[in-house]
Amino acid sequence: MDFQRFLEDYKKKLSNIFSESKDAQENTLIRGIEDDTLSEILDLSPLAAFIPSEYGGYGAHTAEALSMLEASSYESLPLSLMMGINGALFLQPVANYANEEVKKDIYDRVINSNKLGGLMITEPDYGSDALKMQTSFQKIGENDYRIEGTKHWGGLTGMADYWLITAREMTSKGDLGRDISFFIHDTRNGGIEVEEYYNNLGLYMLPYGKNKIDITVGEDHKLQPKSTGVTMMLDLLHRSRLQFPGMGMGFLRRMMDEAIDHCRNRLVGGQSLIDYDQVKHRVSVIQAYFTVCSAMCNFTSTNVPLDKNTSRMDLEANTIKSLVTDYMQRASQSLLQLKGAMGYRLDSIAGRSVVDSRPFQIFEGSNDILYQQITESVLKMMRKLKKQNFHDFLSEFHLTKRSSEYFGDLLDFEIDPKMPQRKLVDLGKAIGRIISIEFTLNLGDQGFNKELVHNAVHVLQDEVNSIIQTYKTGGKSTVVENFETDSSWFKFATVNA
Structure with missing residues (x-):
């Protein structure tokens, strides 16, 4: 596959969609993206830039992946973020840590069927403090895991075909382990309910929201870290x-x-x-x-x-x-x-x-x-x-x-x-x-x-x-605790008759 030829075609297509079409400006005010428009973009297989050549991609060369993101963000920053989420937060972790057969199937569907993947780490009560996430998993039977919890602010909420989901293991005592595990969930299997869609201030193209998770994932869909899950994250x-x-x-x-x-x-x-x-x-x-x-x-x-x-x-x-x-x-x-x-x-x-x-x-x-x-x-x-x-x-x-x-x-x-x-x-x-x-x-x-x-x-x-x-x-300012005291300017104003 010729990456340079793809890049030229990709730039022309995006320019036509986001700059030259008569509806280009109006489209920026619509939440989400039309299925036909997304198909036009994905039919060119931009995400193949993140996929190794042995799986049908362009080779997963970092420079080429960045140049695809650059072409995307020149015309549409939200589109570039969509591509970045799919590439850096889903396809690349799959390349480095996923089961071989699962990897082949995902890459085939991404390249040939225009499927998308995303990442769920953030939780309503544990944003920056991700290591304290409460989403849990337990082993059930020989080869399956049950994962339960709530995630939010995952880009492509309700839209992605695959999710990479983080969770901590529930111990026999009911406590959560310190390490983090990653699981690949195929949305065809159900189990993720969108409880709320957020009215995000910008990035209208990407749906965000709160997701209730109760899924079962096979052993082969669990990422395998080289050392610890935290290091993998x-x-x-x-x-x-x-x-x-x-x-x-x-x-x-x-x-x-x-x-x-x-x-x-x-x-x-x-x-x-x-x-x-x-x-x-x-x-x-x-x-x-x-x-x-x-x-x-x-x-x-x-x-x-x-x-x-x-x-x-x-x-x-x-x-x-x-x-x-x-x-x-x-x-x-x-x-x-x-x-x-x-x-x-x-x-x-x-x-x-x-x-x-x-x-x-x-x-x-x-x-x-x-x-x-x-x-x-x-x-x-x-x-x-x-x-x-x-x-x-x-x-x-x-x-x-x-x-x-x-x-x-x-x-x-x-x-x-x-x-x-x-x-x-x-x-x-x-x-x-x-x-x-x-x-x-x-x-x-x-x-x-x-x-x-x-x-x-x-x-x-x-x-x-x-x-x-x-x-x-600098850096000498402090918070004034009793700011209500003597802090109304009108009290000190002189009113002329």
Whole structure:
């Protein structure tokens, strides 16, 4: 199968559906996706990009999977998320951990019958605290498991043909074990009841909701971890986070194209909008985000083949996911500002992008938590190396060896290992950007546009300078408990007769 030919056909098809058809704008306001439209897309077998060649796929090459996600997100961010859920959260775990016969059947139905798969981890009372999930399983008979619980916010709720479902084992004493297991459920077997569909704020194409689960799954449909189930879950989540730049890439390119096109053609005060200095600044920052995301795609494509276990790549995964999703939201906000009032329409690419990109900062690890974890990862390495000076560590660490030299004495300070949480988050933001400079410099070494690289480095430097200043001197605000006391402005106002 020729991937490049597929990619050209795929781009043309998506452009026709999402940009050129007369109903394109109206379709963005409809929840779900028409069966005929979805069939048109899936008939081209985009998910084959995630499937090894021996099962009829294109080869499961990371670069090709990311380029398919990029093509999707240029035209539709929700579509790209749909493809990402299927690929990173279902098909890739199946490739690495599923029974061989089950794997063959799933891949055959995905490629030849346009079937979809999703992942259920999150529960109503245990969002970010996934290890305390209450969905349970028990062995029944020789070869079956019964799984019971409630899951929600699974993309493709009521729509997926397969679900990868997480659960903890119920012991003979009625307690839940500490480890996590994954089970593949074929919806033809029933047992999942959608109790509620959510009115999600954006991403209208993807149905979300709350699911009541009472299913029986065979032994052959249980994923087999190489070590523990928790390690398998880390591999799954880290691999997915490392591939976020694929979804971000097309989206940021679209934000950049839309901004430049609008600002060149929009006249304000007798001159083109692009001639104003503040507008140039906004556009240059969007270009920097595009460049950084390109560098992240390059890193993931080079360092994360399908068969690599990513369970220990927490620093790289958390950096990439948090930064690229922050940049997606910022770029959409800038485009909306540049487009003005017309951009505030929900059927405008600007307004829609603001709403659709926002949850990327929340799902698969809230960015606040991921930034904290970035700092904690670095502190752990510093303790192991018995280093306390921030710059000393960064100048020798393989992900920041070159980029740390761009900051002079700014990073030359001792880190307090007992810093409050808000400081952990601030420092994590800075570390993520310093690592991203390293990614960007490496991309420049390979021949990527040097002007874009220089611009991106300057933008990242400015951000790190600002964040470190806040880290050193800010963070002194506190919650006022008795805020009701003397807090009505009207009490102090003078009313003129």
